[in-house]
Amino acid sequence: MFQNVPNLPFTNAKIAASVGLTVDDFQALPVTRAACNVLFDGLAESRSGLIPMVGEGGAFDQAGFRVGWAKSCILFIFGLFFFGKANFIWVLLAVKFAHDWQPDLIPGPKEMGLFKVWGIV
Structure with missing residues (x-):
């Protein structure tokens, strides 16, 4: 995403107007890697789909984006603790x-x- 987005022109006037800017204002904004990562995290609802970013009337769907981003964060943390390296914390809790x-x-x-094992994991 970061490789392609800086080379694409911004053309959606309704999205720009929904946040109080113009198309030219958006075109002048720099595209950073952090912004692309946050946007992708919010849009990546699952492996096979993205959250629709444009709501009714062509404006930016801020509520949908926030829900999608929160869902992505919650699922990432859940996966980390149950399937990732942080699942070792359950061993520590059980022993405690x-x-x-x-x-x-x-x-x-x-x-x-x-706790020495935790440093290796």
Whole structure:
């Protein structure tokens, strides 16, 4: 996205007017990598689809964009904790709860050296 967007002209006057700018104002704005990343995160609703950015009347659908961006962030964090590297935190929590339940029988995460593993993960 970042490779193509800076080379494309901005032509949608209704979107520009919905935020109080003109087409020429948008054309003069620099396209940064961070802006492209935020926009793509907000638009990428799933692997196969993008959130419609233009609402009724051709204006920018700010509410739809915010919902899509929030959904993307929530799904990313959920995936990180359940399927990614952060899923090791569940091991730490399980050991901590077991230690709190039976402190005489089950050592805590620090005694088991689990926090050293966290640095490797």
